[in-house]
Amino acid sequence: MIFHKIRGMRRSLFLTGFGALLAAVVFIGAAAQAAEIYAWTQFTGEGLEARVVTSEAACPKAAIDGSDAQMNIRARPNGDFPALVCSLAIPKNAREASINGRPLALPPPRAQKILLIGDTGCRLQMMMLQACNFIKDWPFRLAADTAAEMAPDLVIHVGDLVYRERACPDSNKGCAGSPYGDNWDTWKADVFEPGRALLSAAPWVFIRGNHEDCDRSRAGWNRFASPLPFTEGTCSRQEPPYLVDLGGIALAVLDVTQAEDRAVNDALAPLFRQQFVSLAKTEAPLWIAMHKPIYASVRIKDGVNVGVNKTLAAATRGAVPANAQLLLSGHIHTFQAMSYSSDLPAQIVAGHGGTTLDRFTPEKLDGVAMDDAKVEKGIGLNNRFGFATLERRDDEWLLTSFGVHGEQLARCHLRGKKLDCEP
Template sequence: MNIQQRTFQWGGLSLVATASLLALHGCGGSDGDAASKASNIQAAWVMVGTKNEAIARVITNYVPEASAGPQEACPLITVDGGVSRMSLRSAPSNPGLRPTASDPTDSKPSAFPVTVCEQALPATALQVNVAGQNLPLPKAQPQRIVVFGDSGCRLKKVDNAWQACGDSAAWPFEKVANAAAALKPDLVLHVGDYHYRENACPSDIAGCKGSPWGYGWDTWQADLFKPAAKLLAAAPWVMVRGNHEECARGGQGWFRFLDPQPFSAARSCDLASNDATANYSDPYAVKLGSGTQVIVFDSAKNPKTALKPEDTQFAIYQKQFRQVADIAAKSGLVNNFFTNHHPILAFAPIAGAKPAQANPAMTSVMSSLNAQAYYPPGVNLALHGHVHDFQAISFKTGQTATIVSGTAGDNLDVALPDPLAPGTEPAPGAVIDKISHHASFGFLLMERRAQPSTGWSFKAYTADGKLLATCLQQGYSLGCDKAGFLTP
C-alpha cells in the first residue's frame, strides 16, 4: 500500500496521519478503497473452520497496480468497528493441464483469474462487513440448519449426460437455495459435490449450449457461487468434500475456495504428484451448541469396491475412523453426528433391480474396527449426499441412523423399490427398522428440539418448499411421520 502523510491541527497540536489510516477510519469507512468496491466482489461468505472458528472468505476480481503486492487485491473488512485488510489466500493463477477424470481431449487447463481472501473472525464478533455487505455469523446455539448436497449441473461426456443448466426445472439448485434461505437458517451444511460441469456441452444440445465447463473459476461461479448467492448471504456454511472435488476433478477449486484449512500449494491439486496427500484430510468436529457436534469426514477418494487390509486406502481410512472414535469419545456430548459425502449405511438405487449396498469400501474398513456396529460408540446419526435421493433409515440392530440428502440439483437417481424386498440390507447385519425415501429435488432442515437428550427434528422439503416428511431423532433412533416412498 502506498503511504501518504497528512498533517492536521487540533488543539494547538500538529497531528500526522497516513492516507492508509484515513482510508480505514475516515467518514467513508472503506468507500475510498479501490479493492473494497462492491463491484469487484464476486462472492463473500462465512464458513466454519476445523477449530470451530468462523472464517470470512471473499473472491474478488480486483487487480491492483503493478507496483502493489498481491495482498492489495484483498478488500477491507470491518469487524465490530475495527477495520483491517483481509489476508491473501490464493492469488490469480493459471495452472497447467493436469491429468483429470476425463480423456485429455475432453479436458483443458483450469483458469483462476480471481483472488481469494480470508479472515479468521473472533468468537465475540457481532457485526462483520465487507464492501458494504454484512456477513452472517455463527450462533452459539443454532436452531435451524439446512442440509443438502449434489447441487451442481451435470455435463459429462462419458455418461452422455447433458443437464439443462439454464432450466430451473431440470437444474433447480438456485430455486432450492432460495427456498432454503427463506427459512432463515442459522447454518448450512453442504454434504459435497458442488461442481459438475466437467466437459463441453455439444453445440446441438440447447439446454446447456454455451455453458462454462472444466474446473476453473467460471464453472465454480456458475455451479455454486451465483445460484447460491442468497443462501451464502443468509448463514455460515460447513463445507464437506465430495468425490467431484477430488484432485482429478474439481480439487483445484476446492482448495482455493472451500477447503477450511490454510491454503498450501502442496495440497492445491495443481500437480498430480501431490494427489496422494491432497485427496485426504483429517476429520474434525463442528459444535452445534449444547449437546451436539457434527464430525466432518473427507471421503473424496472413496472407491466403489471393498478395500483389503493391505491396500493403502484401507490404512488411511482406518486411521481416520480411529480419529472419529476419539473425537466422539472425548466430546462428552449427547449427540455426535457424522457427515461425509458417500452414504455408508444406505442404498444405491439401480433401475429395475435390487438396490446395492452404498459403500462396501467404507464398511470394509469400519467393520475392522467396530464389527457390524460400523460406527464407533457415541455416533448416533450420519448425514450424507452422493446418492441423488432422500433416505431416512433406522435399524432394529442398533446401528447409527442414516439420512441421505443428495437432491439439491444434479440429475436425480431412480426411486428405491417400495416396499424393499425382505432381507434387503445396506450393509451386512444392518437390519432396517424404518425407512422413508423420495426421489425429487429438495433439501433437509434440521431443527433443535427442547433438550439435547430429545435430539433434533429433520424435515424433508421439495425444491418448491413443500414439506414431505418430518423425522425425529433421539439417540440412535430415527422415526418419520411418513414411511416408505414419499410422493411430492
C-alpha cells in the same frame, strides 16, 4: 484434533426482506467497471473464517465488532481463475462482522436449524448432459433461494459442488454455452451465482465430494472451499478431519472421497477405520458428515440392495463410536433417511440438490438388508429435487425434507440414533 466451539450472536438476515439475504454475497454489476464480489463464512479446522472472491486487485475492507480487520490473500488470480480470493479468521466471541459494510452471517451458540443440501452442480459428464439452462431441469438456484428464506443457523453442503466436466454441443439448447472444466467460469455457474442467497444466509460447512477430489475440480475446491490453507499447484488427496461444535452436538467432518464404493480399498480402509476410532475421544453426542454414506440404496435389484460403500463398511465394522448418533451424506442423488436395527447411527442422504437424480432409488426402506446392516425404519423420495432441515426440539431433532418450492415432502423425528418417520 481440536474441538472448536462455535460462538457468536445470531442475527436476523431478514430485516429488509429477501433482498437482505444477498447482503453478504453480492454481485455488484450496475456499471461496466463495477467489481464482482462474493463473500461468505465457513468453518475450518481452525474455527470460523470469512472468505471473499473478488475481481478487484486488493482484498475488500473488513470489520469485526466495529473495528477494522485486515483480510489476507488466500489465492492470487491466474489464467483459469482470474479472481482474488481473500480470507479472515473470525474470533469465536465475535458479535458481528462485515465486508465492505455488508454484514456476514455468524453462528449462534446453539444451532437450532441446520440445512442439508448436496450434489448441486449441473451434470455435464460423458453422455449425461443436464439442461443447465432450464431451472426445471437444474433447479439448484431455486432450491438455494427457497432454502435461504428458511433462515437456517448453519448450512451443511454434503459435497459435489461442480459437475460441468465436458463441453455441451452448440446444438443442445438445454446446456449450450455452458462453461466446463475446473475454472472460475464453471465454479461461478455451478456454485456462486445460483447459490449466492444461501451462501449469505448462514455459515457453511463444506463437505468434500468426489467431484472435488484431486482428479476433478481440485483447483477450485482448494481455492474457495477447502478447510486447509491454499498452496498453488498442490492437492491433498486426504484432508484431515475436524470438529465443529453445534451446541451440545459435535459435528465431525470427514473426507471420504477416496472410499471406493464397489470394492474394499485395502490400503485406505485402515485409515478410515483409524479416523472413526479417534472420534471416540469426543465426549459430546456425535454427528458425522461425509460425502459418501456407509449404508444407503441406489436401487434394489432382484431383492438385493445396491448402494453400500464397501470400503467404508469394512472400515467402520465395530469401529463406529458409541456416541455417534447420526451420519450426514450425499453422493446418491436422492433423499433417504433411515435408522437400523443394530446400534449404528441413523443415516440421512441429501444428494438431491440439483444434479441429475438417480432414477430407481426405493421409497420404502423398512426392513431392507444392506449387507450386514438392516434398516429398522426408513424412507426415500424418488425423483424429487430438494433439501432438508434439522430443527432442534426439547428431546429430539425434527427432520423435514422439502421440495425446491418449499413444499414439505417428508418428516421424521430423530431421537438419539433412531428415526421415526411420519407416513
